[in-house]
Structure formats: C-alpha cells, structure tokens
Amino acid sequence: MTKPVVITEDEITLALQLINPLTSEFGPSKYKDRHREGLMEIIRAKVEGKAIPEIVRPQAQPTQEERRSRARRSPRS
Numbered sequence: 696m697t698k699p700v701v702i703t704e705d706e707i708t709l710a711l712q713l714i715n716p717l718t719s720e721f722g723p724s725k726y727k728d729r730h731r732e733g734l735m736e737i738i739r740a741k742v743e744g745k746a747i748p749e750i751v752r753p754q755a756q757p758t759q760e761e762r763r764s765r766a767r768r769s770p771r772s
Contacts, residue, residue, distance in 0.1 A: 733750075740747050757765070 737747055
C-alpha cells in the first residue's frame with residue numbers, strides 16, 4: 696500500500712515560480728503546417744501534370760549519447 700503524497704504550500708509556490716516564466720499563450724498562427732504545405736505542393740504538381748517536387752528530408756542529428764560514445768572511441772592525441 697502506498698502512502699499519500701503530501702505537498703507543502705512552499706513546494707507548490709516554488710513549482711509555480713519555476714513553471715510560470717516558461718509558459719505563454721498558445722498562438723497557432725505562429726506555427727506553419729509544413730506537412731500540409733508539402734502535401735498540397737505534391738497534389739498540385741500531380742493535378743497539373745508536373746514533376747513531383749523532390750522530398751527533402753532533414754539530416755538526423757546525433758543524440759547526446761551517440762556523441763559521448765564516439766568521443767570515448769576516438770583516439771586521444
């Protein structure tokens with residue numbers, strides 16, 4: 696059986712002080728739907744009988760763990 700968690704008023708105040716500066720109103724107009732734009736570009740090209748635009752995929756960045764692993768394996772000078 697687990698014990699109930701008791702959170703003090705000070706802990707709640709501290710948590711809110713940490714979180715509040717990081718929050719803002721959500722404004723969907725600030726974001727672009729690149730997936731939809733790309734899909735519409737492909738659809739328009741097909742409808743117009745044009746060549747389908749080349750799909751450009753971003754290159755994946757190595758994770759922090761991959762970088763650490765590579766650094767451990769590399770010879771030190």
